Amino acid sequence: MSTPFAELLPRSAGSSAIRVWLKSSAYTKRLLLGADDADPWGSAAGFLAYFSQAHGLLKPDVAVIEVGDLFEAWSRREGGLEARLGSRRRPATALRKLLEPAAPKAVLAEVVEAVLAHLRGQTPLVLAMPSPRAWLMHANRLAGGADEDLDPDAIEDAAMYVADLIRSVSTFPISGLLLEEQTDDRDLGTAFVEPYRSVINVARHYRWSVALRLPAFTQVPAEAMAGLDAVIAEAGSYDGSLPFGSDISAAFAAGQTIAPPPTGQFQFVEIAPGLRPEAVLEMLVRLRALSA
Template sequence: MSQHLADDLPGGTGGGRLRVWLKASAYTRRLLLGSGGDPWVSAPQYLAYFSQAQGLLRPDVAVVEVGEMFDSWLSRHPEVVAELGSKRRLSFPLRKLLEQDEPRQILAEVVEAVIANLRGQTPLVLAMPSPKHWLRHANALAGRVGVELDPDGIEDAAMYMADLMRSVSAYPVGGVLLEEHPTDSDMEATDVERYRPLINVAKHYRWSLALRPRGAAPASPALAEFDAVISPIIRVPKPASSGVDVGAVLWHGGSLPVLDQGQFYFVEIPAEQQPELVLESLAWLRA
């Protein structure tokens, strides 16, 4: 494995050694820290949790959940929550959240510590809500229910996220994963186009980009900027890689699809899943 995600993605210019990408934060937090356990209080505390989680699952990709980190920090700072809705602009709650110095510092310290721990053997991916997803989430945190998103607001969100990414640009990040909301199956071409500020920053730093949409792939030229697309149904043309989301199949006893060239398995482990079944299933995927 390499510290660069692009080197490990199948179907691209790398060695294609990535076979299974895990999303396991909810599961490992419950298993290692108990219900309600929070590893994000400090970088040393997170690294202790991260090291245990890596040893437990031995994933091909090391994932840091950036959105979880900000939610954790916000839960300890109700005074900031109160400020999120202080201006009417759609993008203001996310801007206010992402401009906070303390969580940015925690993120930088976590990234530095995790990269040192990985020793260049596994790529570090920063997973975060997509601009559209995080924009909606920040408005919900501000008490704004049922807001209608618009293209300008989504682009503003992408700009604020791009600025956040610049704050960790000194570190050899392997890639960035953008995840749409689980219930958002109506992604449009204009949504991805509005992610351009974030796409440009990732490309500038030569970080791989992955996208996890929740419905059909939008017909957008910007989709070609992503090195991998993760979905149960979407398959993208080479040189991009397709992450075949087999979570629904795996946890309900279905038959695994056979991987084609340029494909890898993607699995989200439910928080309450039994450890014996998890280890058995991972062995099946890796066989």
């Protein structure tokens, strides 16, 4: 059984805590595979070759598998989502069509198994994916729909489809989920966690932690985050009691001086794909020294 990542965050785990959480797939794909939209998902062995090299290069506190990237790559190989929809263009139908094929789920299970064997319990494994709302919005856009077509019932349907996907890897000792909102979603509101309840409940059943990453411009009241284990956002976006990951991606990309994280917080960095490898490694050394 894995350790839920909530137990490894600074507030609860002292010197062994997660201090710097990296989102690096676009960066490492460009660096190691030649393009930030490269497809490493053809087989578990191929993905592991890429993953192990990336993991060895950056030595992250959290190992991350980008589930959304897998389904995006598979859909492109199959000719795109729009071609499989026909006349059925409801947003929830678009997401169901994106997530229902058995083939990418089988690849995901094989990849998770291979990565866990590689990690040997030394690093927590997290599945990162769009939130139900974000995945619904993305699938709807792929199908040619407009964002205003979304409604609360469709988001709840989306959460059920995401929960079904999670169940396909339920037997593995995964540490938790990172749900990410769309970076350009300016209609997020404050009542968006409740429609995700089916995803959160499934994660709870498997003893997985759940974190939510918010867009840069979002201001979130503490009560809106009930049921989560951690919130990741830019400083000042959240003032509740949950463990908080300060999203310093912009400052990291600009090479700016970064202050030490406040007590009980961790830092989150999405590494921009165009950064120089030397600059990335130098900044990571500085960050880890600040968080030590």
